[in-house]
Amino acid sequence: MSYFSITNVSKSYDEQPALYPFSLELEKGAFLAIVGESGSGKSTLLKIMAGLEAQDTGEVFLEGEPILNPNQKIVSGYDEIRLIHQNFHLYPNSNVEENISRQLLHYEKTYSKNRVEYLLQLLGLSAFRERYPRQLSGGQKQKVAIGKAMAVEPDILLLDEPFSSLDTIQTHHLISELKETFRATGTTVVFVTHDLDDALRLTDNLIILQKGRVVQKGSSRQLCEKPKTKYVARLFSPINKLPNARNGYIRPADVKLRTKGGLLAHVTDSRFLVHFNSLQVQLKESGIIWEIDDPQRKYDVGDRVYVSWDDSKVMDF
Secondary structure (H helix, E strand, O other): OOOOEEEEEEEEOOOOEEEEEEEEEEEOOOOOOOOOOOOOOHHHHHHHHOOOOOOOOEEEEEEOHHHHHHHOOOOOOOEEEEEEOOOOOOOOOOOHHHHHHHOOOOOHHHHHHHHHHHHHHHHHOHHHHOOOOOHOHHHHHHHHHHHHOOOOOEEEEEEEEOOOOOOOHHHHHHHHHHHHHHHHOOOOOOEOOOHHHHHHOOOOOOEEEEEEEEEEEEEEHHHHHHHHOOOHHHHHHOEEOOOOOOEEEHHHHHEEEEEEOEEEEEEHHHHHHHOOEEEEEEEOOOEEEEEEEEOOOOOOOOOEEEEEEOOHHHHOO
């Protein structure tokens, strides 16, 4: 049996399925990202993993020992598995050091002090130890929340959309920092998010969840090149519907722009992005609007263009 395993876990609320039978096996120190939109069952799954929500069917095991749910255990939850929420859950009238040390009140004092010092240094919070949550940035608050969770040396951290209140720059920087921290401590991490880019900054091990079901799992390359559904395909980029093809689609980056040869179109919009111009073009014959990457920044609004593609790049759903 693997280090952390979930077998056929499911959950419904008021007879409405929130999570269909879900199974998973993780090795110690592994990182996993679960990506899905709101209502996909991500948070429900994490609560079941942590022993904080009673599942309808299935079991969860850590090193072969069952994780009991609130119907089976008087005090729900485990020190070995910690769930970190998106709203931090900090004590507003306690400073950074106190927020972390409060998790260790029942531990030996010398151990507690050393553990707090270690976490403050590990998370880059030593200079902020006396600040209160209201005096911290969003990224610093998230670090304190993670410090709280790591205080009791959990084996597994479950991250529930923890960066949703941060801006993009803060999020990318924080994920890079935390990735090194988790590697250094050998912590097993399950990260749920609606943002594929955030997920890929932590790990290339992905599960895509939609409406309570696993629709695909694998690496980013596998999911991008061989998506099983339009939902998975659109996580990576917009997709263009092929004219006269019932289920054929092509990505903007896979469309070739030419001055002759192919389907005639006109450029209706152009946006300057970092690595290319993103064009909107209207295909003359069908009237369909496509998005196309223009890496040479060659075309302007109003230009006539011809589009073509390699059939091997066509996605069929």
